[in-house]
Amino acid sequence: MITKLDSMLLPRKKFIYHYKNVRWARGRHETYLCFVVKRRVGPDTLTFDFGHLRNRSGCHVELLFLRYLGALCPGLWGYGAAGEKRLSYSVTWFCSWSPCVNCSIQLCQFLNNTPNLRLRIFVSRLYFCDLEDSLEREGLRMLTKAGVRISVMSYKDYFYCWQKFVDCKKSNFKAWEELHQNSVRLTRKLNRILQVEDPKLQGDGCANLSWFS
């Protein structure tokens, strides 16, 4: 079991403030990314490393993560010794915001060039996804097409993060008001975003009713 020094863990207040999935997340001018890196060896996956990052001076946290990826996943690009299988990694991350379109594009490109890396994303809130035709929505669809599974965090995910990434001093995770409702609402929203390939092909919703006539 890998553990971290307390100083490497997120303070409780910081985690709650930045991961709170409230409707109007005023003042969250930072984004946090908690990650778990697993090394895939045959059918087994072993936790290799975990931690958290925060965006820095103009660099979104997702791109910061890509910068560190080489260090986090040794051998990801290397060619192993003769007869040795190339190493495969799985990364799961929990981000306080969903990625912007630029980060999504860069992630897609990166993943296309790195087939031995699998990425699974959980997000607490959806970033600029209110408008039907927002580029951020399109970015999320691109990621899905690139094989990334994206989900909205639910209670069990916050609970897991609290145990894993937060300096929780053994205290139990306490849900805030409306955690569940907000998670359900955002999940529905994300599902709608990911289902709609092309809104123009969707029809007006009445077409499906022809089933009943």
Place this chain on the structure above:
DNA sequence: ATTTTCAAT
């Protein structure tokens, strides 16, 4: 009813 968003000052 309305409010925000990986700041800028």
